[in-house]
Amino acid sequence: AQSVTQLDSQVPVFEEAPVELRCNYSSSVSVYLFWYVQYPNQGLQLLLKYLSGSTLVKGINGFEAEFNKSQTSFHLRKPSVHISDTAEYFCAVAYSSASKIIFGSGTRLSIRP
Amino acid sequence: EPEVTQTPSHQVTQMGQEVILRCVPISNHLYFYWYRQILGQKVEFLVSFYNNEISEKSEIFDDQFSVERPDGSNFTLKIRSTKLEDSAMYFCASSGGSGLADIQITDTQYFGPGTRLTVL
Numbered sequence: 001a002q003s004v005t006q007l008d009s010q011v012p013v014f015e016e017a018p019v020e021l022r023c024n025y026s027s028s029v030s031v032y033l034f035w036y037v038q039y040p041n042q043g044l045q046l047l048l049k050y051l052s053g054s055t056l057v058k059g060i061n062g063f064e065a066e067f068n069k070s071q072t073s074f075h076l077r078k079p080s081v082h083i084s085d086t087a088e089y090f091c092a093v094a095y096s097s098a099s100k101i102i103f104g105s106g107t108r109l110s111i112r113p
Numbered sequence: 114e115p116e117v118t119q120t121p122s123h124q125v126t127q128m129g130q131e132v133i134l135r136c137v138p139i140s141n142h143l144y145f146y147w148y149r150q151i152l153g154q155k156v157e158f159l160v161s162f163y164n165n166e167i168s169e170k171s172e173i174f175d176d177q178f179s180v181e182r183p184d185g186s187n188f189t190l191k192i193r194s195t196k197l198e199d200s201a202m203y204f205c206a207s208s209g210g211s212g213l214a215d216i217q218i219t220d221t222q223y224f225g226p227g228t229r230l231t232v233l
Contacts, residue, residue, distance in 0.1 A: 036224075043204060043226035044156065090156060094222075100146070100158040100169055101222060
């Protein structure tokens with residue numbers, strides 16, 4: 001069975017500082033990996049996805065993530081955060097886009113000025 | 114850019130009442146989903162729908178829930194007799210795929226803005 005673990009429920013960081021949000025997954029088969037962002041009182045927006053190919057994936061708003069098969073990780077990074085990045089970030093896995101998405105518990109990113 | 118829309122944005126109902134949550138998926142998409150997020154918790158899969166039938170459902174999706182695609186554009190989630198624990202944000206999603214129904218084709222699930230259901 002697939003599962004997703006986001007170890008950090010909250011990550012406070014100063015504006016313009018780098019940030020890494022951790023995500024580990026478990027699956028006995030190949031999976032597709034996603035990061036979704038949920039801004040306050042809004043729906044889910046896809047930040048980036050890993051389907052195959054290059055293990056470094058670039059997404060919107062300057063975010064990127066690296067797929068590491070040996071460590072079963074898909075950590076999200078941004079070199080310099082902005083106040084507008086304040087949101088909840090969800091790591092997720094799926095067998096394919098036609099199958100259900102399994103979400104992690106989320107990491108709340110709070111940016112301090 | 115095409116988007117998934119949901120109505121209403123907020124629904125308040127009394128326990129035991131029936132509610133219908135509506136979604137308009139992206140027009141050329143073939144796969145449809147409902148997820149829910151109880152306040153402060155993770156997003157959970159409820160059901161997926163393809164070719165006018167349920168393709169997968171979770172343990173949460175019991176006999177009180179049903180889905181329907183009544184016409185070419187809407188996708189609805191019905192809860193027959195709401196319980197307090199049904200209070201949550203409900204998200205609709207859709208994804209593409211080809212007309213050949215190859216479920217290995219990769220595409221993105223696009224989510225709607227959600228309907229907040231409050232059961233009193």
